[in-house]
Amino acid sequence: MTDTPLKTTPKATGGFDHLIYVLRANPVTLLAFGMFALIMLSAILGPALVPYDPLQTNAAKALHPPSWDHWFGTDNVGRDVFSRVIVATRLDLWISVAAVALSFVVGSVLGCIAGYWGGWPDIVLNRILDTIMAFPLFVLAMGIVAALGNTIENIIYATAIINVPFYARLVRAEVNIRRSAGFAQAAKLSGNSDVRVLAMHIFPNALPPMMVQVSLNLGWAILNAAGLSFIGLGVRPPTPEWGIMVAEGANFIVSGEWWMAVFPGLWLMMAVFTFNLLGDGLRDIVDPRKRT
C-alpha cells in the first residue's frame, strides 16, 4: 500500500529551470530582468563604450540640444550628457548596492537576535529603531553626511543607517514566528545549537520577503543618493552622478535647455522602476515552494 501514486506529484526541478519558469510565467518580471541586465551592462562596460569623455569640456559645443552626435545634448560646459548619464550608472549603483548590502547584513543580525531570544535585547533594539524612524529619514541622512564629511563612503553609511530599521523589523518578525516552529525544534533535537538553528534553519526561511525588501530598497537607495547629491552633499562635481546632473540641469530648464535635467532624471526613474518591479520576481526565485 503506498500513500500517493508517484506520478501525481510534480518532479523536482533544478534552480535554473525554475528561473526560466518564473521569467516565462510573468512577463513583468522578464521586463524587469531585461532592464536590470541593461543597467548592469552600462555600469560594467559603460565607461569603455561611451562615445565621449564624460569630463571633457568643449566651450564651442555648450548647450547643444540632442542631435545624432550628442544623443542627449550637451551641458553648459559642452560635456556630452549621454556619456555622463551612462558613466554615472556605476557610481549610483555602487552606492545603492553597498548601502543595501550593509543594512541587509546589520539589520539581519540585529533582527535575528531580537526575534529569536527576545527579552531585553529585543526591547532595546526596538526603542533604538523607533528613534531612528522617528526622524524624517532623508533629513537624518543629510545630518549624518554633513556631520561625518562629504564623501561617497559617508553617503553609503548614511543610506545604510536609515534603512537598517526596515530590515531589522522584517527579520525580527519572520524569525519570531518561526522560532518555535516544528522544524526549529526538530533542528535542536538533531544537535544544532541555538545559533546554528537560527542561522541555518530559521533565517533562510525569511529570505523571500527580504528579497522584495532588498529590491525596493535598492530603488530607494539610488533615489536617496541622488537626492543627497542634488542638494550638494556627497558626490562633488564634476563627477558624473544623476543627482548632481539633475541639480545642474535644473538651472537651465527655465531657459529652455530641458535635456540637461530630463535625461539623467529619466535614467534615475528607470533604475528605480526596475528595482521596484524586480522584487516580486526575486521572491519567486528564492522561494522553494514556488519550485514545483
Next chain:
Amino acid sequence: MLSVKDLAVSFQTRRGTVDAVRGISFDLAKGEILGIVGESGSGKSVTSYALMRILDAGGTIAAGEATYSGIDLRRAAERDMRDIRGREISMIFQNPRAALNPIRKVGHQIEDVLRRHARATRQDARAKAIAALRAVRINDAEARYDAYPFELSGGMCQRIVCAIALACDPRLLIADEPTTGLDITTQKAVMDLVRDLIRERGMSSILITHDLGLAAQYCDRIMVMKDGVIVEQGDPVQIFSAPQHPYSRKLVDATPRVGESIRSLLPPEDRKAELPHHVHDRPLVEVRNLTKTYRGSSGPVHAVKGISFSIKQGQSVGLVGESGCGKSTTSEILVRLMDATSGEILFDGHDIAGIPAQGFARNPRRAEIQMVFQDATDSLNPRHTARQTIADPLHRLGGLRGAKLATRVEELATLVGLPLPLLDRFPHQLSGGQKARVGIARAVALEPKFLILDEPTAALDVSIQAVVLNLLVDLRAKLGMTYLFVSHDLHVVRLLCDHVIVMKAGEIVEQGPAQDVMSNPQHDYTKTLLAAAPKPPARRQVA
C-alpha cells in the same frame, strides 16, 4: 429535496485543468442526514462548495445538474444565490475560528445574517440573536452576545457558527468537517447538538467528514468518495459490515475499533505477522514530581502539577488527554526542549532534568532521546529537501560525512518506506504520509533509545494513519526503541501501547496496563473520554 446529477467540477490551474469532482449523482430526502466520507483530495468539500456556488477562483461547475426544491443551483443568478445561502442552505465550516470575524462581537455576527434575510429588524435583532445562542445551548447567552471569538473556546466557537448557520431556519445544513481540531468530548457535544437541532427542525443535512466512524454514528446514509467519484453509498451498518468497493473496505479496515489489532488496520494482503517487542523490567525513564509553571498575565499557570511515572525499557506508554491537559508540555520537557520548574527525570539512572534545555543539543545523550512531531508539515524545514532533513542529525550528532552519510540516508528512507527518488524533493512536493515518513526517518536516524511520538498521525488520513502506525510498530521491534506515544485518541493508543497514562489539567488521573484502562476504566474522566469516541459498528468477522 436536493437532487444532484452528474455533477462535475474542474479547476483551472498553472498545470492545466484539474477535475476535482467527476460526475457524481445523489438525492437527499427531507429530514435525511447524508454523510460524505473520503480522504483529502477526494472532492468532498468541493462538492459542497459547488452546491453553495462558493468555489474558489478558477473553479467552475463543468457539467451536470444540481436542483434544490425546483431551483437550478448551477444556473441561478448570483443575486438569487445570496438569498438561498443562509436562508435555505447554510454551511458550517471546518475551522470555527477562521469562520468567525475576529474583530466583531459574536452577537453582531448572528444579527448580520438575520437582518440580511429580513428575519429581524433593528429593534428585535438583539433578542433574536440571543434566542439563536440559546438554541445552540450556550449558557448565559446574554453575556456571550458581547463576546469576541478569541474569548471563546474552540467548541464554543463552533456552537456560534452553528447558531449563525441555523439562525434563519435553513432547510438544508451542510457541515464540512465540523469537529476537526476539537477535543473528543467537545466533538461529541457539538455533534449531538447538531443532530438534535436537525431532528427538531426537520432539516436535511450533509455531513462531510474523513472519519468513517463519526459518519456511521450520526448519518442515515453514507457516500464514500474517492478521486471525485462516489465509489459506494448505502446504509452505515451495511458499509461497515460488508463494504463492496475495495476503497471503502480499505477505509473501514483503517478505522480503529474496539477489539481489533494494529495489523487489521491494513488491507488483508498487507497484514504481516506482528514482530514481538521485548519489555525489560529495568526502567529507562523515571519521572518524579515533575512540575511546570508558566508566568501568565493573570498569575502563574500550572501546566504540569507534580506528575510521576516510569517507563520500562522497550515499553510503549501512551499519554492521553485533551488539549490543555499538559501532555505536550510533559513531552517537551522529557525531550529536553523545555526546562521543568521542578522535579527529576532519571534517564538510564541519570538525572537529566538539571541539564538546561538550551545546552542539551551538545549533550552526549541528545542522540538517545528523539521526537516525532505532531504536524509533519510544520516540522520539516521548507527550504530543505527530504535528504537534507534526514541527514541533519546524522551529520550534526552522528558525525557522518560524504558517501557514508548518503548511504545511511538511503538506508533510513528504505527503512521507513520512502521511495528513494523522493529524497530530493522539498516538503511541499511531498504528500502528508510521505512527510510523516521523513519526520520518522529523521527521528530514528541515530537509533535513539527513547522516542517521543507527539500525535504523529493527527494530521493524516485514516488509511495513511494505519500505515504509519504499523510502520512505528515495525520500527519498535527492529530497533528496540522505547515509545512515549502522546495522543488524544484512546483507540489509537490502545493499538500501539502496553501502558496508558491519562492526564487531565496537569495531573495524572489514571494509569495502568492499556487493556485494563480501556476495558475497565476507574476514573470518571477516562470513562468520559472512552464514551465520547465515535463507535463504528463492529465489522463482520469473516473479512
